[in-house]
Amino acid sequence: MDELFGIPLPLLFGQLLLGLINGAFYAMLSLGLAVIFGLLNVINFTHGAQFMMGAFAAWMLLNWFGVNYWFALILVPIIIGATGIVLEKLMISRLYKLDHLYGLLLTFGIGLVIEGVFRNEFGSSGLPYRIPPELSGAWDLGFMFMPVYRGWVVVFAAAVCLATWLVIEKTSLGANLRAATENPALVQAFGINVPRMVTLTYGAGVALAALGGVLAAPIYSVNPQMGSNLIIVVFAVVVIGGMGSILGSVITGFGLGIVEGLTKVFYPEASATVIFVIMIIVLLARPAGLFGRTA
Amino acid sequence: MDRRSLIAGAAILGAAPLARARAQAANTVKIGVLNDQSGTYRDISGPNAVACARQAVADFGPRGFNVEIVFADHQNRPDVGANIARQWIDRDGVDVLLDVTTSSVALAVNDICREKNKVHINSTAATSDLTGARCAPTTVHWTYDTYMLAKSTGGAMVRAGGDSWFFITADYAFGHALERDTGEFVRQAGGRVLNAVRTPFPGTTDFSAFLVQAQASRCKVIGLANAGSDTTNCIKQAAEFGITRRGVKLAALLMLIPDVHALGLETAQGLVCSETFYWDLNDRTRAFSNRVAPTLGGMRPASTQAGCYAGVLHYLKAVQDMGVPAAKASGIEAVNRMKAMPTEDDCFGAGSIRADGRKIHPSYLFEVKAPAESRAPWDYYKLLQTTPAEEAFRPLAAGGCPLIRS
Numbered sequence: 001m002d003e004l005f006g007i008p009l010p011l012l013f014g015q016l017l018l019g020l021i022n023g024a025f026y027a028m029l030s031l032g033l034a035v036i037f038g039l040l041n042v043i044n045f046t047h048g049a050q051f052m053m054g055a056f057a058a059w060m061l062l063n064w065f066g067v068n069y070w071f072a073l074i075l076v077p078i079i080i081g082a083t084g085i086v087l088e089k090l091m092i093s094r095l096y097k098l099d100h101l102y103g104l105l106l107t108f109g110i111g112l113v114i115e116g117v118f119r120n121e122f123g124s125s126g127l128p129y130r131i132p133p134e135l136s137g138a139w140d141l142g143f144m145f146m147p148v149y150r151g152w153v154v155v156f157a158a159a160v161c162l163a164t165w166l167v168i169e170k171t172s173l174g175a176n177l178r179a180a181t182e183n184p185a186l187v188q189a190f191g192i193n194v195p196r197m198v199t200l201t202y203g204a205g206v207a208l209a210a211l212g213g214v215l216a217a218p219i220y221s222v223n224p225q226m227g228s229n230l231i232i233v234v235f236a237v238v239v240i241g242g243m244g245s246i247l248g249s250v251i252t253g254f255g256l257g258i259v260e261g262l263t264k265v266f267y268p269e270a271s272a273t274v275i276f277v278i279m280i281i282v283l284l285a286r287p288a289g290l291f292g293r294t295a
Numbered sequence: 296m297d298r299r300s301l302i303a304g305a306a307i308l309g310a311a312p313l314a315r316a317r318a319q320a321a322n323t324v325k326i327g328v329l330n331d332q333s334g335t336y337r338d339i340s341g342p343n344a345v346a347c348a349r350q351a352v353a354d355f356g357p358r359g360f361n362v363e364i365v366f367a368d369h370q371n372r373p374d375v376g377a378n379i380a381r382q383w384i385d386r387d388g389v390d391v392l393l394d395v396t397t398s399s400v401a402l403a404v405n406d407i408c409r410e411k412n413k414v415h416i417n418s419t420a421a422t423s424d425l426t427g428a429r430c431a432p433t434t435v436h437w438t439y440d441t442y443m444l445a446k447s448t449g450g451a452m453v454r455a456g457g458d459s460w461f462f463i464t465a466d467y468a469f470g471h472a473l474e475r476d477t478g479e480f481v482r483q484a485g486g487r488v489l490n491a492v493r494t495p496f497p498g499t500t501d502f503s504a505f506l507v508q509a510q511a512s513r514c515k516v517i518g519l520a521n522a523g524s525d526t527t528n529c530i531k532q533a534a535e536f537g538i539t540r541r542g543v544k545l546a547a548l549l550m551l552i553p554d555v556h557a558l559g560l561e562t563a564q565g566l567v568c569s570e571t572f573y574w575d576l577n578d579r580t581r582a583f584s585n586r587v588a589p590t591l592g593g594m595r596p597a598s599t600q601a602g603c604y605a606g607v608l609h610y611l612k613a614v615q616d617m618g619v620p621a622a623k624a625s626g627i628e629a630v631n632r633m634k635a636m637p638t639e640d641d642c643f644g645a646g647s648i649r650a651d652g653r654k655i656h657p658s659y660l661f662e663v664k665a666p667a668e669s670r671a672p673w674d675y676y677k678l679l680q681t682t683p684a685e686e687a688f689r690p691l692a693a694g695g696c697p698l699i700r701s
Contacts, residue, residue, distance in 0.1 A: 008511065010511075011507070011508065011511045014507050014511075015504055015507070015508075018501075018503050018504045018507065019504070021503075022501050116333075119333060119337065123337065123338045123553070123592075123594065124333070124334065124335060124336070124337035124338045124341070124523075124524075125335075125337075125338040125339075125523065125524065125527065125553040125554055125556065125557035126524055126527060126557040127557065128557065128558055128559030128561065128562060130559075130561065131535065137537075138535075138536065138537045144507055145536055145537055145541075147535045147536055147537070149535065150503075150535075218535075219501075219531065219532060219535055220500050220501070220528060220531075221500075221524045221527045221528050221531060221557060223335075223524055223557070225333075225334060225335065225524075226500065229497070229498055229500050230500065261504055264492075264504035264505065264508075265504070265508065268492045268493055268494060268495075268505065269466055269493045269495065270495075271494070271495060271499070271504075272495030272498045272499060273495070
């Protein structure tokens, strides 16, 4: 059998593919963070809790209202996005004039509160959520069995990332957004309602997190700490990609998923730390991140 | 009355409540439940373990001394757990440390209790080292341990033809102990351990990479030497990758009823697991579960929580027998008294505590029911096999506990 560094090639291909799938989650979550940071200058530490709320909302819709996975994919981002809008209006919008630190502390605290409430209500061991029947089963790729659902996750997440990038880079709405990032006062002078745009952007970032939660519900245990497990890694992804860089966060998300996947083959004990090692190296070499502009 | 006696009188009056409080404290045993209140092991320990400890105090009834229960969250971190334990003992006068989930924390607390001569009744940590190389005269290990789990679940898998194993192991004291103890049974039965991967704990959510590696090794059994959401994530993802459909068996070496509840019977059906308590085992366990149910927030007690109940109940009997001052003065003496008395409770029936601190009772091998077989909420297990108390745990001489040699 062909081998590379003592690892059979088919196994290596399998791991690359699995890494890519995890990378899809990292990309989607870090994309939301990057969009929010780019426009609001707020480091949204509630993101993990919002991802978790997305998964729980999918579970509630299914078990309490009989709404299936496909409708949940549409409804959950809207519902959780709306809670994000309320949160932005009521609290976060009051902090824009202050230092980054305040926004970070506020969102971190809110995240803890949300997690605590869900833990009190649902316990820590989690809830079952089945893979939708249309996507169950697996393909035989020769070197491994690929569950249909994981394939769907990669394709769907890549499509969402691409769509977000297109909206921001290629439409007039995106142009307004980017302009507002550079100089909000001037954009407002052109008659564009910047505060409303900011609110909607936060809602959209939260909706992306919630969408990630729905995608994750069938494969990860739906439990209150599912977000906090992932969010630290996702922050590292954003930092490596360059704070606020849309393209950077997407590419880094997929890339780091693959690196992590390979670590799981060669030295599994380090698979939780490898991303942070990379983060340190990147910060030393390029403090603004791989795709960030130096301030 | 002159001024001096007035002042003296006032001082005595002022000191009276203090003296009363001190007398009160001298007649109170204080039990500290130290476990995971917020993380992955919350549902197998957490607030429901505290509720079960309180139930024990209520069932014991007023017997001329007071029992106070406090609890704290160690966040599964040995440093945090050790700090709380020291503070409780040095400053707050805690006499018993109860539950102490997570083997790495339990081993740290074990050393502190030995050093400070306080009682450590462990229910949820699984490492068999607590009654082996690291055993202490102040420790009682109640519910289960890695040896018992390995023997019951691992032994059953090997007997069913699973002679080649691949371990997915949580990378800390508990996972290592469970992998070691299970591997021993596999090899004794003539089987082989092909490989083991150590997964970071906590913080691993995606196990598919490890499951695919296991599958590539062509093993017959994947041994899950982990617990809580690590185990449920592994089982969920193994089903997703169709691993069990292609004939590879999963050995969930530590799976408790909240984990089955989290997976749902659809995914969990057919898995086997070992416990020493199940709420629906007999009339006494059902009676206990019904008594405690209103305080558990819709859950059923897990075996680990039942262990907290039974441990507290037995400790209180020992305290009554030897008197509060003697029990508070020496943890070793209190534990010696617990070892001298036979145990008797609704959860585990009649039993005993061995010289190395190991609580002895039967263990049960269960199979998770299919959804169609389950007739009521939490009706999850069918009993496959009972291992009698004398055979369920590691033989006294084999553990290497220094208490036994001397």
